[in-house]
Amino acid sequence: MLVATLSKRLLRVGQAKRCGLSLRSFSDAKDKDLVLTSIDGDTGVATITMNQAPVNSLSLEMCQAITTAIKEVESQPEIQSLVLASSLPGVFCAGLDITELHKPDEKRLTDFWHSFQQIYFDLYGSRLATIAAIAGHAPAAGCMLALSCDYRIMVSGAGSKKPSTIGLNETKLGIVAPSWLGYQYIDTIGQRQAELGLSLGLLHQPEQALAIGLVDELVPREEVLSRAQAEAVKWGKIPAKARLASKMLARKARLDHLAATRKEDNDFFRSFVTNETAQKIIDGYLQSLSKKKS
Numbered sequence: 001m002l003v004a005t006l007s008k009r010l011l012r013v014g015q016a017k018r019c020g021l022s023l024r025s026f027s028d029a030k031d032k033d034l035v036l037t038s039i040d041g042d043t044g045v046a047t048i049t050m051n052q053a054p055v056n057s058l059s060l061e062m063c064q065a066i067t068t069a070i071k072e073v074e075s076q077p078e079i080q081s082l083v084l085a086s087s088l089p090g091v092f093c094a095g096l097d098i099t100e101l102h103k104p105d106e107k108r109l110t111d112f113w114h115s116f117q118q119i120y121f122d123l124y125g126s127r128l129a130t131i132a133a134i135a136g137h138a139p140a141a142g143c144m145l146a147l148s149c150d151y152r153i154m155v156s157g158a159g160s161k162k163p164s165t166i167g168l169n170e171t172k173l174g175i176v177a178p179s180w181l182g183y184q185y186i187d188t189i190g191q192r193q194a195e196l197g198l199s200l201g202l203l204h205q206p207e208q209a210l211a212i213g214l215v216d217e218l219v220p221r222e223e224v225l226s227r228a229q230a231e232a233v234k235w236g237k238i239p240a241k242a243r244l245a246s247k248m249l250a251r252k253a254r255l256d257h258l259a260a261t262r263k264e265d266n267d268f269f270r271s272f273v274t275n276e277t278a279q280k281i282i283d284g285y286l287q288s289l290s291k292k293k294s
């Protein structure tokens, strides 16, 4: 039986049967290294752990793996809550894989954006209670993953020389967040903070992210995952239908809008990214990232 590595520790066959949970692979062979899924046999909380070194950037395959993992967890009716976490120390998710945007193949670029939109549908619209365990940087599309969850727990910056940051920094790179991501930001932190954050491409340190409501709680690094899992237990006990209906009060119109304009959104993204000016910016940004290392 193929089970993601973390599941072996957390859920043995006997436990799974007692809990009425089916123990099986949550990731097909192609995906299993990018995303690990586990279920706590005692609490029924699922944890999806992004596992794409070095920075969990969202490539086409990574987006697909995340969607596959969410759908497979959702297909288990006994599971009510999900934690989204990272296996990488210091990085939750570095956003879109910028190499996907650089000199792209048209077909792959279309599929890539489609798969990124799909995460929005699957995570933002999930029937599950979703908790983000943000133990590291979460810029741009990394922030979108966190925004798509119901509750965000971030590593505290106190005492850290290089605290983690979170936010939508697209404008700093010379690109623009899609409207549906912009509205996620506005809906979460309010119009004024979102305007400031989007216009200036701000990346917030944890204490500031907490102050503007971008995250809900800060805890020491070693507690992020366990605290998120405890929170997931709490959310999982709320009557599921009422909880989902409440979530949809806030989110359904946004989800429906993207569903109705999905193709136009994809067309716009492709024409924006393949534009010569955008390509120069993306090329320069990629170089700056690798220069930073050398």
Ligand SMILES: CCCC/C=C\CC(=O)SCCNC(=O)CCNC(=O)[C@H](O)C(C)(C)COP(=O)(O)OP(=O)(O)OC[C@H]1O[C@@H](n2cnc3c(N)ncnc32)[C@H](O)[C@@H]1OP(=O)(O)O
Residues within 6 Å of the ligand: 054, 055, 057, 090, 091, 093, 094, 095, 096, 097, 098, 099, 137, 139, 140, 141, 142, 169, 170, 173, 175, 176, 177, 178, 272, 273, 289, 290, 292, 293
């Ligand atoms: C067009 C509309 C789209 C709008 C929607 C979303 C836009 C996006 O998501 S764009 C992506 C925005 N992301 C960022 O700006 C983050 C960039 N990365 C970083 O700032 C740092 O890497 C980070 C703070 C996340 C982690 O820092 P370090 O731990 O110090 O790692 P390194 O910087 O040394 O990076 C290691 C390695 O990873 C490569 N890398 C980093 N980020 C990305 C990325 N987003 N895509 C692809 N590759 C990335 C980096 O170049 C290094 O590679 P090597 O030099 O080959 O080791």
